[in-house]
Amino acid sequence: MSDASYLFLDKLSLAYGKTIAVKDLDLNICKGELLALLGPSGCGKTTTMRAIAGLMTPSSGRIILDGADITRVPANRRNIGLVFQSYALFPHLTVFENVAFGLKLHGLRGEELTRRVEDGLETVGLAAFANRKTPELSGGQQQRVALARSMVMQPKVLMLDEPLSNLDARLRLEMRTELQRVQKESGVTMIFVTHDQVEALALADRIVVMRDGAIEQIGTPEEIYNSPVSSFVADFVGFENVFAISDGRLSTKDGADIALAGTLPKAKGLAWRPRAIELGTGPFTGVVRGVSFAGGTREYVLESRFGSIKAEADAKLPGYPLNSELAFDMPVAAAAPLQRFG
Structure with missing residues (x-):
């Protein structure tokens, strides 16, 4: 275990009956870190969270928290806070x-109870709403109540399951800022589970991308966004043009091998974001099969010898009409090299 580790998952394996959900997972989480478990449904991220919280017993491996082995410690003795997707508030x-509620279950009463609750509500900006019933609150405010309820317990780790998925776009943006503020001000170690790459990139200190019960890549948001290690991660974080490399040439889905200008890197594949595709000039041609206005940009779908190519251009530039033939380029220098493909 690393000296920097506060929470350490050591060869953790988790199963539902005979179905392996997570296999030999190793993960170090630092004290005070805001970590995202990111991946599609079924990748093992929520199962991992449940095991850390004590809601699932590992089939093998260990969970070490603050130097203590908590693998077999009951959930109510782990001092780990949970904020569920549904908030699980009491409407009455x-x-x-x-x-x-939780403080009373632990025997706290009187002035100390009042102080802890008032401090918690102040932290999440809800001091003025103390006497309201929860159905009278907005979704964002209910989320803050659930956050405060966990925070007042002074957990060693605070875990959030898809914390923003029930909110509309404007409230999600507000709550991202709120979660960051609360986490940084309190210093609590926070882990949140999400399938939303934008949410993970905006919030986390580090991101763990999971696939089929294993870690596909760990890195800072900048590392995950700019330097995906595999075709899976590249596709998941918005590299919509992803191709394998075979014998120094680009391999397309229909089996064609295409040479690109310049020397291809030693990699299993290359990935381009739509904005990296140069439109209006280049050695390749495609037919415009889709055009979408997206505010500052126009998004294009080109039918080409590479298959479907996704591209973006500044919306201030003249647009290219549907079914028109269009020259384009895929500069090697603008692509992310992939260590693994498939």
Whole structure:
């Protein structure tokens, strides 16, 4: 275990009956870190979260928290906070009573209870809403109540399961900022589970991309966004033009091998974001099969010898009409090299 580790998953394996959900997972999480578990449904991220929280017993491996082995410790003795996707608030209780609920179960009463609850509500900006019932609150406010309820327990780790998925686009943006603020001000070690790459990139100190019960890549948001190691990660974080390399040439889905200008890197594949495709000039041609206005840009789908190519251009530039033939280039220098493909 690394000296920097606060939470350490050591060869953790998890199963539902005979179905292996997570296999030999090794993961170090630092104290005070905001970590995202990112991946599609079924990749093992929620299962991993459940095991850390004590809601699932590992088939093998260890979970070490703050130097102690908690693998077999009951969930109610792990001091790990959980904020569920559904919030799980009590509608018949006030905001104050919801936040106080866990503290009362632990025997806290009187002035200390009131102080802890008021401090928690102040932290999430809901001090003025203490006497309201939770159905009277917006989705974002309910999310904050659930966050405060976990925070007042002073957990060693706070875990959030798809925390923003029930909110509309504007509230998601507000809650990203709020989660970051609360985490940085409190210093709590926070892990959140999400399938939304934008959410993970915006919030996390580090991102763990998971696939089929294993870690596909770990890195900072910048590393994951700019330097995916595999075709899976590239596709997941928005590289919509992903191709294998075979014998120094680009391989297309229909089996064609195409040479590109310049020397291809020693890699298993190359990936281009739509904005990296140069339109209006270049050695290749395609037919415009789709055009979408996206505010500052126009998004194009080209039918070409590479198959379908996704491209973007500044919306201020003249547009290319549907079914027109268009020259384009895929500069090797603008592509991300992939260590693994498939």
